[in-house]
Amino acid sequence: MTGNVLFDPIVPIWLLVSLAALCAVAVSFALWRGLNGWAFRGLAGLVILAALAGPVLQTENRAPLSDIVLMLVDQSASQKLDDRAERTEAAALAMAARLAARENTEVRRVDVGDGLNDAGTEMMAALNEALAQEPRGRVAGVVAISDGVVHDMELAPDLPAPFHLLHTGREADWDRRLSVKNAPAFAILGEPVTLTLRVEDSGAAPSGVTRAPLFISIDGEEPQEFEVPLGRDIELPVTLPHGGRNVIQFSVPFEAGELTDRNNAALVQINGVRDRLRVLLVSGEPHQGARTWRNLLKSDASVDLVHFTILRPPEKQDGVPVAELSLIAFPTRELFMEKIDDFDLIIFDRYQRRGILPSVYLENVREYIRNGGAVLVAAGPDYASAGSIYRGPLSEILPGAPTARVIEQRFAPTVTDVGARHPVTAGLPNAENWGAWLRQVEVTPVEGAQVLMTGAEDSPLLVLNRAGEGRVALLASDHAWLWARGYDGGGPQLEMLRRLAHWMMAEPELEEEALWAEATGQRMRIVRRSLESDVGEVEITTPEGDSVSVPLEETAPGRFEAVYEGAEIGLYRLANGAARAVIGLGPAAPREFEQTLARVENLAPVMDATNGGDWALVDGAPAVREVRAGRPAIGRGWIGITPRGAFETLDVARTPLLPPWAVLMLASLFIVAGWLREGRR
Incomplete structure (x- = not known):
């Protein structure tokens, strides 16, 4: 039970002040005139003014509230190293028991896990959330059981009580870490990209060790071994071997005594892209489709086009001297003998042998393929x-071998069953409304060739094949330009030819037999593309060497998919038939393992601001004492909490200090006393 005096005026403040001023003037006037009763009259005025001020005695019936101690238990990945998890749980149980044994004290345990998207240990966010759920006036202290590696210190709150860190580290802890800097997401094929690597030891590392072995593996192949110095940045030029995703794994072997090997490896995934697509277009003669080919290729800024058109065949003799022709002699020898390997794609558009390109040039083209x-x-x-x-x-x-027959009739190109599954022609838009072509050369496909489209009389129209390491395609018609002109509704010429060019350059996304995966966090979406109707299961090899079989379901013609959740961070190997792929799950360098040694520096600003401190759990759990606010809250073998003395008000009662009858009696008494005093004079 507590009480205090409050004022609740029954008239406006301005009126009360005015009456007080009037009383002061009246008393001053009485004093100036020498009236003996001025004091009694002044007291009467004070009694009336006090009554108008409304003094009341407020009494509260209070119930004391317990103090709350927040205990933050770090359950992040770095806390699972060595025996930290067991040490943390033992300390949490011991501290909970010691705090709960104290009179009028409650414990709130808050488990802090790994943040989303490799955000690290977000302890301050968890502390803010816990404080939002408790009255700040009851928080007597905060105890964090952690390795001290916190990644959101910018969110540290203003605490009303001491903050203590019970850290789980040991003086003998040491660790070796591999890190990769400035790894780009994309790189140009054929051009080196420079990565910066660093291998360094921290903590109580063995003395006298200055170098360490480094293993580098690309796409899960056999790794190569190098010797690198410790504690220095290493500039490593890397040239990507193929287009698409290249998975590069760097690793150093685990040494006895290290805290963990989770930061001894780093995965870098770089997409290889072509700088420029170099195309040689050889037109046998001017015709309607030649400009369409040229416009198509020149519209792409990433294409370097060299166009060779035969305008004056040898059999054309018109008597015009060569010196007077406004034509530039084309460097055929340089292109077909010396620089043919510089081109990514060669297109022969209505070309026939007329002696312009000798057989030796065409032999070079054959070897080029x-x-x-x-x-x-x-x-x-x-x-x-x-x-x-x-x-x-x-x-x-x-x-395809020509039969010497040219079919001159109207027909609409049709995608075959194989073409419906092949990435070049699968899913081409509006297939049922394609415009007609008017001419086609009858060909007979060679053994092993793939017929993706047919035309007039079901004759092969688009035929693909492989030859050695290269690829070759035959479009048995020169009327593809009708689609570009919108004849009879047109068709997807641009998309079809773009896909065809990318398939011929072995772009991974256009391979008809391909296996790859797309990662999102720890989940991968596995995609298998095949011309077969059933591909079975994909075999997944985890970073620990375990094998898991996952069934693939056909989601579109020739496309099979599955979703797999990987429990570990690292390199996963995928296999299905002859198809192979690798993918890295998780961050290239997990943030939780960038710093594995216990640290108190991160939390020092919070501890210093609240007079808290740090305690090593290798010395056992500390005792708990009460300290006054503003006093040091840590000492030899103990940590302190600040009792808050919080309470809950059950009810409030108000009693007037001057009841009306008392005011009337006192005011009358002083007035009469003043009158009598003046009357005696």
Whole structure:
């Protein structure tokens, strides 16, 4: 029970002040006139003014509230190293028991896990949330059981009580860490990209060790070993071996005594892209489709086009001297003998043998394909003639042999069953309303060739094949330009030719037999593309070497998918038939393992601001004492909490100090006394 005096005026303050001033003037006047009763009259005025001020005695019936101690228990990944998890739980139980044994004290345990998206240990966010759920006037202290590695110190709150850290580290702890800096998401094929690596020891590391072995593996292949110095940045130039995703794994071996090997490896995933697509377009003669090809290729800023058009064949003799022709002699020898390997794609558009390109040039083209090059033949009537490009060195690699028949009739291109599953033609838009073509060369596909589209009389229209390391395609019509002009409704010429060019350059996303995965956090979406109707299960090898089989379901013609949740961070290997792939799950360098040694520096500002301190749990759990606010809250073998003395008000009662009858009696008494005093005079 407590009480205090309050004032509740029954008249406005301005009126009360005015009456007080009037009383002061009246008493002053009485004093100036020498009236003996001025004091009694002044006392009467004070009694009346006090009554108007409304003094009351307020009494409260209070119930004391317990003090609250917040205990933050770090359950992040770095707390699972060595025996920290057991030490943390033992300390949490001991501290909870000691605090609960104290009179009028409650414990609120808050478990702090790993933050989302590799955010690290977000202890301050958890503390803010816990404080929001408790009255600040009851919080007597905060005890954090952690390694002290906190990643959101910018959210540290203004605490009303001491903050203590019970850290789980040991003086003998040490760790070796590999880190990779400035790894780009994309890199240009054929050009080196520089990565910065660093291998360093921290803590009580063995003395005299200055170098360490480093292993580098690309796409899960056999790693290469190097010796690197410790504690220094290493500039490493890397040239990507192929387009698409390249997974590079760096690792150093685990040494006895290290806290963990989780930071001894780093995964870097870089997408390889082509700088420029170098295309050589050879047009056998001017025709309607030649400009369409040229416009198509020149519209892409990433394409370097060299266009070679035969305007004056040898059999054309018009008597004009060569010196007077406004034509530039094309450097055929330089292109087809010296720089042919510089091109990513060669297109022969209605080309026929007329002696312009000798057989030795075409032999070079054949070897260019077998060594990994790509050739597309857009055939017209020339392909069925005696001068066909097929009737020469390229006959060994072209996917279709001409029958010498040219079909002159209206037809709409149709995607075959194989084409419906092949990424070049699968899902091309508005297939049922494609415009008509008017001419086609009849060809017979060679063994192993893939017919993706048919035309007139179900004759092969688009045929693909592989030759050695390279790829070759045959479009058995020179009327694809009708789609570009919108004839009969047009068609997806641009998309089809773009896909065709990317397939010929072996872009991973256009492979008909491919396996890859797309990672989101610890989840991967596995995609298998195949021309087969059933591909079975994909075999997943985890970073620990365990094997898991996951069934694949067909989501679209030729496309199979599955979703897998990986429990570990690291490199996963995927296998399905002859297809292989690798993918890294989790961050390249988990934030929780950037610093594995226990640290008190991060939390020092919070501890200093609240007179708290740090305590090593290797010495056992500390005792708990009460300290006054503003006093040091840590000492030898103990930590302190500040009792808050919080209470709950059950009820409030108010009693007037001057009841009306007392005011009337006192005021009358003083007035009469003043009158009598003046009357005696």
